[in-house]
Amino acid sequence: MTNETKWSIDQAHSEIGFKVKHLMISHVKGSFKIFDASIYTTGKDFETGEIDLWIDASSISTGDAKRDEHLKSADFFDVGKHKEITFSSSTMGKTDAQGKRELWGELTMKGITKKIKLSVEFGGMINDPWGKEKAGFTVTGKINRNDWGLNWNSAIETGGVVVSEEVSISCEIELMNAGKRPLTMELEPEVREKSSL
Secondary structure (H helix, E strand, C coil): CCCCCEEEHHHHHHHEEEEEEEEECCCEEEEEEEEEEEEEEEEEEEEEEEEEEEEEEEECCCHHHHHHHHHHHCCCCCCCCEEEEEEEEEEEECCCCCCCEEEEEEEEEEECEEEEEEEEEEEEECCCCCCEEEEEEEEEEEHHHHHHHHCCCECCCCCCCCCCEEEEEEEEEEEEEEEECCCCCCCCCHHHHHEEE
16 A cells, blocks of 8 residues: 555645736735645655645635625625635646646636646755644746636726736645545444444
8 A cells, every 4th residue: 555644734834825916007915814635645755746725715815804805705706605715636747947846736716617737836844843744835826817707807997907817826835744644444334333232
């Protein structure tokens, strides 16, 4: 059996962020505050990584309560009907000359799934002062929000639109080695029966 390692996200040292151009001249930044992932690698080789990430869409935060409520509405994420944003991947390319890898996966928002490509920069692996093994990554990419039905916009007098279609993704992820992948307990129902006797 392969030696599979489970990794968990260190929430206190990770951020899933984004930015969009506003009024064609500046950027608005935001992040999602609630997220988690199931990540497994063969040994500690992240090129073999299987990633299943989920994000609570209602945890979006841009530093402005009125704007956040608009983003949660049907104009954008429609969190009443679509509570989660998910990303799944099992394909990571080899490291290039700049130390970056391509990460291909499926991003689902508002019930729409599209394949996207992200860039992953490995920051290194280290044991923290409490003996926990950590691995750090910077993840970046660009998507067109219209591909997922996040279509709201408004024209401005000088030409152009209020919010750009292109969204830049920027994530800082710190993973913690959570040990071996748990074995599937095929005998569990039988054990339950015996324990109830």
